Amino acid sequence: MVSSNRKVKVAALSIVSNTTLIILKVVAGLLSGSVSIVSEAIHSGMDLVASIIAFLSVRVSSRPADEEHPYGHGKIENISGLAEGLLIFIAAFLIIKESVIKLSHPAEIEETGMAIVAMFISAVVNIIVSRILYKVAKEEDSLALEADALHLKTDVYTSLGVGIGLVLIKFTGISILDPIVAIAVACLIVKEAWHLCKSALNPLLDTRLSNEEEQEIKEVIEIYKTEVINFHKLKTRKSGNIRHIDFHMTVNEALTAKDSHKLIKKIEKDLEEKIKNIHVTVHIDHN
Structure with missing residues (x-):
């Protein structure tokens, strides 16, 4: 039970951090007009949904075996991980779609200073929370928490990528870098999503141990x-x-x-x- 409570608490921490970062990114995106920041807000929105799925799945997976589920409820975490992986794919698609529109109709980026600060704050917060999630995921062998940590890890990469892109725009004035960086971020997300889905699917197919x-x-x-x-x-x-x-x-x-x-x-x-x-x-x- 202690183990279960620990998993639930860190899953709840992820929900709180994602909600806070979504608000920060939406405000920064609206003020700056940056598609890469809007894309990051979309990514964080998917992260929030993933965190809620992880939170619910770790609560269910900790239930003891019963008459209908003689092998326990552990596979709910694999289903959760698969769902989270699919959410990352959806986020990547939405980012690419928005970025292609911006490539066709480029716009000037405003308020880059606040946007840059928002991205680096996001990266730091997600580094801290993802490390906590990974630590508990490994100690408790929880795929749902590991998947949630992976979401935040990709958010670290994407936030840093967007932040660096905005710094380059600030000093070069080349606004087209914004959607290009967003597309690069989406490609990285797709790669992470593929590995996550593969890890989640194998146990559902009753793959043997290593x-x-x-x-x-x-x-x-x-x-x-x-x-x-x-x-x-x-x-x-x-x-x-x-x-x-x-x-x-x-x-x-x-x-x-x-x-x-x-x-x-x-x-x-x-x-x-x-x-x-x-x-x-x-x-x-x-x-």
């Missing part, structure tokens, strides 16, 4: 080679932050049912020390 994790499982079982004659049908998958491990093992015929049960408990304990957040199912075959 080679390293499966090797660790095999090494633990092999410790008990005097009792375990062989093991087979190893299947692994991940649901949220829970790793499900399922395998059959043939045990020495001298072992009683009680001894076999104790052996399973030992193997489970050793696996838990090697790999965190696991659920182990062992099928015993007597030789």
Whole structure:
């Protein structure tokens, strides 16, 4: 429960920071007439929606398994991550669309000073919040928080890019740099969105654990080679932050049912020390 509360709190922090930055960017965009800042406001709007999705998903994913969901609710975080990735794609499309219009009908940028300050404030805030999100995401193995952190990370890049672009416009007077920078920002966003969607989709398809994790499982079982004659049908998958491990093992015929049960408990304990957040199912075959 403590872990769940921690995830919910940092997800709420993301909502607050995104809301504040949207207001800042909208004001700066309207005063300056900069399409790149308006694009950043759109991006932050998508970030806010993503933060709300992450907030709701971490609350649901922490619920214990029940009759309808015997494997728990962890995959809601993968669905959340996929939805957030799609939102980034939409944001990139809107930015490119607005930028193409500005390339066809260029306009002078006003109030660049305030616009530049707004972008760099946004970058600093998002660096701080994204680091907090990443830290908790890694410690709690939360894809929803990791996806939210990725949103803010792309916002750091885009805010810095727009800020630098506005500095160049201020000193060169070349206003067409504004939509060009916005399009470059959108391309970066698309790249990040692709990686996020891929990471979120794999667990939904019940992709097995990594080679390293499966090797660790095999090494633990092999410790008990005097009792375990062989093991087979190893299947692994991940649901949220829970790793499900399922395998059959043939045990020495001298072992009683009680001894076999104790052996399973030992193997489970050793696996838990090697790999965190696991659920182990062992099928015993007597030789």
